Amino acid sequence: MSLFLSSLILFVFGLAFGSFFNVLIYRLPRDLSIVKPGSFCPSCEKPIKWYDNIPILSYCLLRGKCRNCGAKISLKYPLVELAGGIIFAGTPILAKLTGFSRVPGEEVTSPHIAVAIIFLSILFLTLMIDLEWQIIPDQLNIALFILALISVFLLKPSFSPSYVSSLIGMFVLAGFFFLLAVLIGGMGMGDVKMAVGLGFLFGWQMTLVIAFLSFLIGGIYAIFLLLRLIIVRKYKPRIAIAFGPYLAIASAITLFAGEKLLNWYLGFFKTAG
Secondary structure (H helix, E strand, C coil), X not given: CCHHHHHHHHHHHHHHHHHHHHHHHHHHHHXXXXXXXXXXXXXXXXXXXXXXCCCCHHHHHCCCECCCCCCECCCHHHHHHHHHHHHHHHHHHHHHHHCCCCCCCCCCCHHHHHHHHXXXXXXXXXXXXXXXXXXXXXXXXHHHHHHHHHHHHHCCCCCCCCHHHHXXXXXXXXXXXXXXXXXXXXXXXXXXXXXXXXXXXXXXXXXXXHHHHHHHHHHHHHHHHHHHHHHHCCCCCCCCCCCHHHHHHHHHHHHHHHHHHHHHHHHHHHHHC
16 A cells, blocks of 8 residues: 555544544543543533534534534634644654654554554643643553553564663653652643653653753743743733643654754764764
């Protein structure tokens, strides 16, 4: 099967999973069951028929409104569905181009693709929920850690170079974030738990890349907020900024380009020497 055809099929599956992403994004932070009841309108709470729940298409046919009560449906829902399609279809394409971090030169297999798709899906859910609620549900962190265990112990070559590297990465990243949370209150426990799974999945070297990129991205966004504050001149004594989205973005970059970024950075020292 060609890469184009397989990506097209994955895109369709991704749209369907994107619809499920919407369920998780809505229900996990509210501690609602993700099984029962079925999909319902948040405004009138009436069940949504299957033909009104077709990803993207139903939103367009209904013109962004609930069939029962006429309430406006947020554009976020079809965009999340589209994001699911992009994650599923884009992962094998990027994998073919990059080979993934830690498996360059090795054949990228279907298990690699499957783990990467699930991993990116978890990151996306983390980003969306943490942006709105400033929390990372334990269910997502548990899923991330289980995925890391599967990758390290069953997938060879893995995204982590060794079991020892995974253990070091887990304790280094989670320990560092825990110290930040305790000493200066700059981290939530959800970030610490997320760091456990990330460190174990990637190993200690890629963990350093994730930490650097997450703080870099967070710093750039903080500068943007500061400049906007200066321009608008509206002082806010405290602005809550979730760190999970920066971790998610940094981890996605590291998945595909972490090895290249690390080698590029170490190349400066070789040149200087």
